[in-house]
Each structure stands twice: as C-alpha cells, then as structure tokens.
Amino acid sequence: MFDKFHEECAVVGVHGHPEAANMVYLGLYALQHRGQESSGIVSSDGDVLISHRQMGLVADVFKEDIIKNLQGASAIGHNRYSTSGQTDIKNAQPFVVEYADGPIAVSHNGNLVNANELRQQLEESGSIFQSTSDTEVIVHLIATSKEKTLTDRVVDALHRVKGSYSLVFLTTHTMIAARDPLGFRPLIVGRFRGEGERDAWVAASETCVLDLIEAEYVREVEPGEVLVFSRGGMESLKPFPEATPARCIFESIYFARPDSNVYGHSVYQYRKELGRQLARESHIDADIVTPVPDSGVPAAIGYAEQSGIPLDLALIRNHYVGRTFIEPQQHIRNFGVKIKLNAMREVLQGKRVVVVDDSIVRGTTSQKIIRMLREAGAAEVHVRISSPPTISPCYYGIDTPTHKELIASVHSVDGIRSFIGADSLAYLSREGLYTFFKGNDAGYCDACFTANYPVLADDNGKTPQLHLFEAVSRR
Secondary structure, three states: OOOOOEOOOEEEEEEOOOOHHHHHHHHHHHOHHHOOOEEEEEEEOOOOEEEEEEEOOHHHHOOHHHHHHOOOOEEEEEEEOOOOOOOOHHHOOOEEEEEOOEEEEEEEEEEEOOHHHHHHHHHHOOOOOOOOOOHHHHHHHHHHOOOOOHHHHHHHHHHHOOEEEEEEEEOOOOEEEEEOOOOOOOOEEEEEOOOOOOOEEEEEOOOHHHHHHOOEEEEEOOOOOEEEEEOOEEEEEOOOOOOOOOEEHHHHHHHOOOOOEEOOEEHHHHHHHHHHHHHHHOOOOOOEEEEOOOOOHHHHHHHHHHHOOOEOOOEEEOOOOOOOOOOOOOOOOOHHHHOOEEEOHHHHOOOEEEEEEOOOOOOHHHHHHHHHHHHOOOOEEEEEEOOOOOOOOOOOOOEOOOHHHOHHHHOOHHHHHHHHOOOEEEEOOHHHHOHHHOOOOOOEEOHHHHOOOOOOEOOOOOOEOHHHHOOOOOO
C-alpha cells in the first residue's frame, strides 16, 4: 500500500480447550497484521479471570511464564491499533471489569459511531470510565442493564450501540461472540473436535488463525448474530431485525491476510482477480510488472497474468523494521521509505515499469517510491491501483485520514499523477471491485470510495451526518 491506512484490531476467543491461553496466543500471532500497538489475553480458570495486557508485539508481550500463568480452559485475546482513544496501556484490551454478577472481559474490533453520546449519558448517570476507548461504553451498558441474565444484558447493550463491532466476551464459565447487524467487520467460528469430553470452540477475526492452531472452520458469525459458548456447546441467537449486510470491502482488498477466507471467499484469489480486471481496464505497454510489497503482490500477479507482461520484483521489503527507528543526523533522501523498501537497479535499469498496489491515501509515500524507482534506473513508471480512488474517511473501524488529507478527495486522477510523479496513473473502477462476484455489489460497504455511508443517515436516509462522524473517536 503506497500510504498505509492504520490497521484495525484483532480478536480471538477459545472455549473448552485445555491450552486455551496458548491457542489464543498463537491466534494473536497469526493476526499480528491487524494491530501492533498492544496485545492482551484474559483466561478463566472457572473461578476467576486472569489478565495480562502490555504495549508491544505479541511475541514480546507473552513469554512462556506468562502463558503458564493464564490458566483455564477458556480465554480471549486482542491486538490493538490505536484508532480510538489514546496510545496508552489503559486502552489495551481485553478490558476486564467487575459488575453485579461477577467479572467480565471483552475484546472489540470495530467502531461505535454513537460512542460519545452514550458515554455522556452513562457519565451523567454515575458511570466512571477508566479509558478513552469506545469499547468501555459497551461494558458499562452491560453493567447498567436491567436484564437478568448475562446474555440478555449483552443483547440489551448491543441494541443501544450504532456502528461496527465484532466482539468476544468472557466470564468465568461462558464465552460470547457477537457481530453487528450489518456485519462490517469479519468474525468466524472454528472447532477442535473432542478436546477433553466435548468439542472446543474458536472465534476469531480471520481463518488464518484456524490454520495455525489446526482447528476446523465451521462458518462465519452471521451479521446480527450472538453466539453463546458454554458447557452445553454453542447456542445461536439472532436478536436483531434482518438487514442488508454492509461488509467492509477493504478487508478483502487490503486488511485481511491473503491466506484467509473472508466473507466466504479466498482473499488471495479475490486480489488476483482485482489485478486481472485492472489490466483489462488500463493496459499499457511496459517491460515489467512489479508490486509494492507486500500488499500489492496478489494484484500484481493477476495484472501480469492478464496483460502478458512479465512479473519481476523491483522493490524488496525489509521485514524487520519496527515502528520507530533512529534516523541519522546526516540527511538521507526518502529515509523513511528506504529503510522499508529498496529498489533493485538490476531489475529496473532502462525498463518501462508498471507498479501495482492496492491504494493511495495521502500520496506522499507513493511520491517517494516513484522517485526511488527512477533513481534506480526506471525509464517509465506507470502506477496501477487495484481499487477506486479513496475519497472519503471510514467511520467503522479503519483509521483513514480526514477528507482534506485524502489526496483523491481534493485532486483529480491526473492531479494525483502529477503530484506523485508517475508517467501514468489508473485506478480500478468501482464496478471492477465486484467482477469476482459476477457484478453483484449487494451486501458490501465501499463508503471509502463512494461516500455512501450505511449508518447514521439523516431522517430521509440519504445524506450521512458527517458533522456527527467527525466528533467520534475511531478505533
């Protein structure tokens, strides 16, 4: 991705497994791409909830002695990227609180667009918040609910929130997984057959978790579904009116791991088809096709296959770059890009190059990459993007910039081409996004490309109330 969006969060839950915390740890490891700021696990030994949360990557947060201390047959976990609230340990999840019926923990991926409104109401009623994350709003709604059972309290709370959520809750004896009625964020269910006396269950953001821990895929959690896992197995509740789904198309374009299945389809195959369609729509004579690694690789393969232009790796990524690094005092041009990517002169010298990636956000990084390609000898640089121009912020869990920071919101395609210094620039059409689905675009949210927001419309259901969105903290 030329200018990265901020990754969203990851949730994992395991119920009924003798090594629940270890399975959750491995699941979080598989989902590290969804959040690198903090990581946490909460386990249940049947009497109490045991918690460990820390800033940092999964491998740094959880050592063997910590995992051993997270005892019990059920556990939930979370990887966080700060798109809602401050970068602080107090916002690390899972959250654990005590309420009238005992302790409860929660992991959340998504964003509540009415979080500020609900928080104000709760504070006026006496609730005291410990974090700046919208997830804590859900916990307070559960604690203050007048319903009798935990499941009814959860359902009552979810009826009051608006926006996107994939949630996993844990008590001393029960795990609950829930997905918002429009299904913005992915959530799947897997199973370990016959662990102990009964099957053990897994809930996770992506199927790549199941591949690592060798659990079998069962199905997606359906939009608006609440699943309750207990000693009796899995119970499905559907407490919300049926609605047309609004699954985030950008999960398939960029966020999910290529080896996952999201919304019932292969992410890798979908991205390859985006590249093929991009070649059909915007073919150009060139010597090589090259991806911006790693996000552009599947689309570049598809583009090369469809166009007949050879695929070559002209940009090599350093996979061991942390989130921060010390820049030398002596000026090095494009240092931030060069420490992550290096252009290969042997591949580029004198070549007409098609550079394929999934999106351009601000345009500044792509400008530096193109300059680096030219300095390494590229004769021409033609940029091809396997999604439409990103013209609008996301308010459902992806921390995109504001309208004025999105280059496609304030510039024409040719204006962007001029800014980034490419010889040509072409985006995939909106229709091209759905070629893989035989043209069927029903059930997907592509508001980042269309400004057609499915939640928080005015009384006529037409224009999104953007002034309300701008006030909301984003996960």
